[in-house]
Amino acid sequence: MFIANNNFTLLPESYLFSEVGRRIRDFKQVNPERDIIRMDIGDVSLPLPEVVVRAMTEAINEMGKSETFHGYGPEHGYSFLRDKIAATDYALRGLTHISADDIFISDGAKSDLGNLGNLFGRNLKIAIPDPGYPVYSDANIMDGNGGEEHNGLFSNIIKINSDTQNNFLPIVPEGAVDVIYLCFPNNPTGVGITRSQLTQWVEYALQHKSLIIYDSAYEAYVRNPATVRSIYEIDGAEKVAIEIRSFSKTAGFTGVRCGYTVVPESLDFNFSDGSKANLNKMWNRRQCTKFNGVGYIVQKGAEALYTAEGQQAIKSNTDYYMNNARMLREALIKKGMIVYGGEDSPYVWFRTEKGSDSWDMFDALLHQTGISSTPGIGFGKQGAGFLRLTGFNTTEMTRKAISRLNESLIDL
Numbered sequence: 219m220f221i222a223n224n225n226f227t228l229l230p231e232s233y234l235f236s237e238v239g240r241r242i243r244d245f246k247q248v249n250p251e252r253d254i255i256r257m258d259i260g261d262v263s264l265p266l267p268e269v270v271v272r273a274m275t276e277a278i279n280e281m282g283k284s285e286t287f288h289g290y291g292p293e294h295g296y297s298f299l300r301d302k303i304a305a306t307d308y309a310l311r312g313l314t315h316i317s318a319d320d321i322f323i324s325d326g327a328k329s330d331l332g333n334l335g336n337l338f339g340r341n342l343k344i345a346i347p348d349p350g351y352p353v354y355s356d357a358n359i360m361d362g363n364g365g366e367e368h369n370g371l372f373s374n375i376i377k378i379n380s381d382t383q384n385n386f387l388p389i390v391p392e393g394a395v396d397v398i399y400l401c402f403p404n405n406p407t408g409v410g411i412t413r414s415q416l417t418q419w420v421e422y423a424l425q426h427k428s429l430i431i432y433d434s435a436y437e438a439y440v441r442n443p444a445t446v447r448s449i450y451e452i453d454g455a456e457k458v459a460i461e462i463r464s465f466s467k468t469a470g471f472t473g474v475r476c477g478y479t480v481v482p483e484s485l486d487f488n489f490s491d492g493s494k495a496n497l498n499k500m501w502n503r504r505q506c507t508k509f510n511g512v513g514y515i516v517q518k519g520a521e522a523l524y525t526a527e528g529q530q531a532i533k534s535n536t537d538y539y540m541n542n543a544r545m546l547r548e549a550l551i552k553k554g555m556i557v558y559g560g561e562d563s564p565y566v567w568f569r570t571e572k573g574s575d576s577w578d579m580f581d582a583l584l585h586q587t588g589i590s591s592t593p594g595i596g597f598g599k600q601g602a603g604f605l606r607l608t609g610f611n612t613t614e615m616t617r618k619a620i621s622r623l624n625e626s627l628i629d630l
């Protein structure tokens with residue numbers, strides 16, 4: 219008799235985006251004459267850079283001829299792409315200790331964030347940021363890593379809270395944890411982390427022999443030289459950290475699907491019997507067993523991002539969204555809101571001085587200005603009272619949203 223995975227019954231209901239959608243539909247029904255500006259979207263609006271389209275078109279043509287056809291590729295990813303990532307994203311920035319052998323090409327950050335649990339032993343203490351990207355906790359609950367559930371809390375999941383008191387930079391835990399998820403620049407709060415702040419986490423991990431999973435999906439948005447782009451900028455991080463990157467938010471790959479995960483060869487931990495466990499070897503084994511690699515055409519498209527034209531396209535795409543985010547940030551500050559993000563990230567995270575409920579704020583903003591947002595409570599308890607706006611819409615729509623904000627007597 220088949221028995222289904224009970225862990226699914228423990229998952230918190232993911233009602234956030236469906237509830238946002240429902241409230242927008244209801245509003246439209248009652249107010250058919252008003253147009254809505256979507257500022258809740260987490261998807262990009264600019265198309266693929268031309269250099270990528272050319273490279274992918276060429277790759278398709280190669281695939282159509284027997285002399286240049288490519289079948290199964292390496293599970294690790296093609297070396298033409300891994301070499302360029304190592305050279306451009308790491309060596310060129312002084313991180314020569316990261317090599318092509320440490321890099322695994324993926325079909326995006328979310329898959330690997332979900333799959334890395336294959337490396338975890340049983341009964342680990344897992345530290346997860348609140349507010350945070352919901353995949354970290356949901357994937358662990360699905361895998362049965364949560365431990366005992368009681369009133370929606372899990373014995374093995376330790377929330378690392380951040381709020382206005384620590385400027386949304388989570389504080390290193392007092393007790394020992396075995397796995398730590400970090401995401402900078404952060405989704406949803408938009409805040410980046412400095413080298414000295416991240417050093418505290420790396421030192422903690424070195425001391426406790428914990429593994430850090432560093433979600434760096436927004437690395438290309440960093441502009442402030444003091445903000446960390448890669449965790450490997452911190453001494454010793456190559457002994458404790460896996461870094462996850464994606465071309466989704468940087469180059470319009472949300473629908474193409476490509477990213478990469480860095481699992482350094484120096485990541486040595488232990489199995490439960492004390493024998494050596496090398497995570498690079500284990501991850502390679504995992505990928506060879508459960509993954510057959512990312513398509514040749516897609517990897518050729520990603521490779522084109524490492525030409526001068528491709529690098530310029532990443533810069534101008536991210537500048538475009540950041541400019542939108544900056545305008546939103548300034549408009550909200552002028553309105554007297556408490557505002558985070560929008561400087562090294564496409565996200566703006568804000569609340570009112572008096573602090574209202576996230577859903578009340580969501581409704582007030584929608585009804586008064588026709589702007590849709592994402593309620594912070596959807597990212598965890600610490601997100602209560604906050605709203606997230608994104609810079610991913612067009613500049614034209616962002617300007618329109620800002621003028622509505624300016625004209626409204628909004629009191630959230």
Ligand SMILES: *Cc1c(COP(=O)(O)O)cnc(C)c1O
Nearest residue numbers: 326327328351405435464466477
């Ligand atoms: C969008 C996003 C991802 C997922 O990116 P994909 O590569 O498209 O799967 C991962 N982490 C964070 C924090 C994100 O916002």
